[in-house]
Amino acid sequence: MKEEQIKKVLKESEIRTSDGFTDRLMQRIEQEEEKTAIIQIPPLSYAIFALAALLLVMGIYLYFGDVPSFSIANIRMGAIKTPIFLGLSFLVLAGMNQILKTNRSMYTIMKN
Amino acid sequence: MEDRDSKDIALVAKSMQGNKEAFRELVEIHKNASLSLACSILKNQVVAEDAVQTAFIKVYQKMHTFKQRSKFSTWLYRIVINTSYNILKQQKKYVEIETGETLRIETEGEHNDTPLMQQEKRKYICLALNDLNPDEALVLRLFYLYEYKISEIQKITGFSNSKIKVNLHRGRKNMGDRLKKLLGNELKEII
Numbered sequence: 001m002k003e004e005q006i007k008k009v010l011k012e013s014e015i016r017t018s019d020g021f022t023d024r025l026m027q028r029i030e031q032e033e034e035k036t037a038i039i040q041i042p043p044l045s046y047a048i049f050a051l052a053a054l055l056l057v058m059g060i061y062l063y064f065g066d067v068p069s070f071s072i073a074n075i076r077m078g079a080i081k082t083p084i085f086l087g088l089s090f091l092v093l094a095g096m097n098q099i100l101k102t103n104r105s106m107y108t109i110m111k112n
Numbered sequence: 113m114e115d116r117d118s119k120d121i122a123l124v125a126k127s128m129q130g131n132k133e134a135f136r137e138l139v140e141i142h143k144n145a146s147l148s149l150a151c152s153i154l155k156n157q158v159v160a161e162d163a164v165q166t167a168f169i170k171v172y173q174k175m176h177t178f179k180q181r182s183k184f185s186t187w188l189y190r191i192v193i194n195t196s197y198n199i200l201k202q203q204k205k206y207v208e209i210e211t212g213e214t215l216r217i218e219t220e221g222e223h224n225d226t227p228l229m230q231q232e233k234r235k236y237i238c239l240a241l242n243d244l245n246p247d248e249a250l251v252l253r254l255f256y257l258y259e260y261k262i263s264e265i266q267k268i269t270g271f272s273n274s275k276i277k278v279n280l281h282r283g284r285k286n287m288g289d290r291l292k293k294l295l296g297n298e299l300k301e302i303i
Contacts, residue, residue, distance in 0.1 A: 001288035009291070010256035012237050015148045017161060022139050025165050026132065029172050 052095030059088030116141070120184040128175050135175075139168055142185060145258060146192045152249035153196040154203075155242050163199050167192040182267060189268045193250065200246065240290035248283035251276055 001009075063085040120141070126134030146167065150160035170191055178187055241249050254260045254268060255276075265276050291299050 001284065001291070003284070006252075006284050006287060007256045009237055009287070010241075010252055012234050013148065013241055013253060013257055014144055015151050015157065015160075015238070017143045017147050017164070018157075021143060021161065021165075022136060025139060025168055026136060028165060029132075029135075029169055032169055032173070 048095045048098050052092040055088045055095075056092045059085045059092075062088075117183055117185070121180065124175065124178060124180070124184050127172070128178075135172060138184070142188055143168075145185075146189065148253055148257065149189055149192055149250060150196045152241065152253050153193065153200055153246040155246070159199065159203075160196065163196045164192055167195040170195070183264075186264060186267050189254075190270070193269060197246075236291065236294050240287055240294060243290045244283055244286050247271070247275075248279045248286060251279040252283040252287065255280055 062081055120138065123134045123138045123141075127138060143164065146164045147157070147160055150163045150167075151157060154160045154163060167188070171188055178184065241252070244252070250269065251265060251271070254265045255262075260268065262273060262276050265271070266273060269276070271279070
């Protein structure tokens with residue numbers, strides 16, 4: 001086929017979008033904007049993560065570190081450092097769990 | 113073409129300020145060309161429409177990064193093409209295009225043919241195009257349908273100069289062969 005013939009033939013090859021294409025697109029854009037608003041939440045998960053990390057460091061320091069013995073309200077801290085360490089570990093794990101849950105829900109929102 | 117470019121620039125400026133009606137107008141202007149390019153790669157109108165929608169969403173979200181060093185259409189079509197190739201990679205196989213009711217071809221321009229003949233003609237042209245390799249179909253549409261120069265096709269597709277020329281040459285030949293095979297002697301009536 002000659003170039004002019006191909007050109008003539010290809011001029012017929014534009015495909016039209018289906019009805020309502022633009023409306024559906026604009027709806028999707030609005031949904032994306034709503035998702036973006038929800039995704040603004042991450043600073044909260046960062047705060048939880050930072051707090052959990054701080055508690056973990058404190059717990060490790062309190063448990064393994066060379067902390068001088070002291071008392072609060074007649075309770076010697078040296079005696080209860082194990083429960084404190086376990087409590088802090090629980091808080092860290094709860095914080096991590098919260099972050100994972102937030103990430104998972106964000107992923108689900110983005111997927112839909 | 114220049115009128116369209118200046119209109120695009122005005123609409124892009126408004127869209128950047130959050131004017132959704134301006135963006136809607138941009139979509140209306142470019143949706144059929146974007147879909148035709150995506151169809152060249154994906155060979156399926158439903159999948160291609162989804163790719164074009166995804167590309168337009170990216171464009172809307174990244175509008176502020178458009179520096180106007182190139183035409184808006186060049187930037188948009190590049191995003192459409194990249195999105196389509198990514199989807200194609202995910203699919204790992206070509207899906208046959210749906211013909212008939214789901215495939216509607218632009219009817220702009222003057223035609224003396226009866227509607228039925230016109231419809232048949234377009235059907236065969238699209239069947240032939242869909243038999244081509246995605247790169248060939250894409251380059252043929254950009255060059256002949258949208259009349260882009262080779263330098264612009266380079267910017268849109270990222271293909272080298274020689275790859276574009278090879279694809280144009282092979283595409284022309286393969287398109288002719290496919291049409292001959294599909295239509296036989298009736299090919300003369302189409303051209």
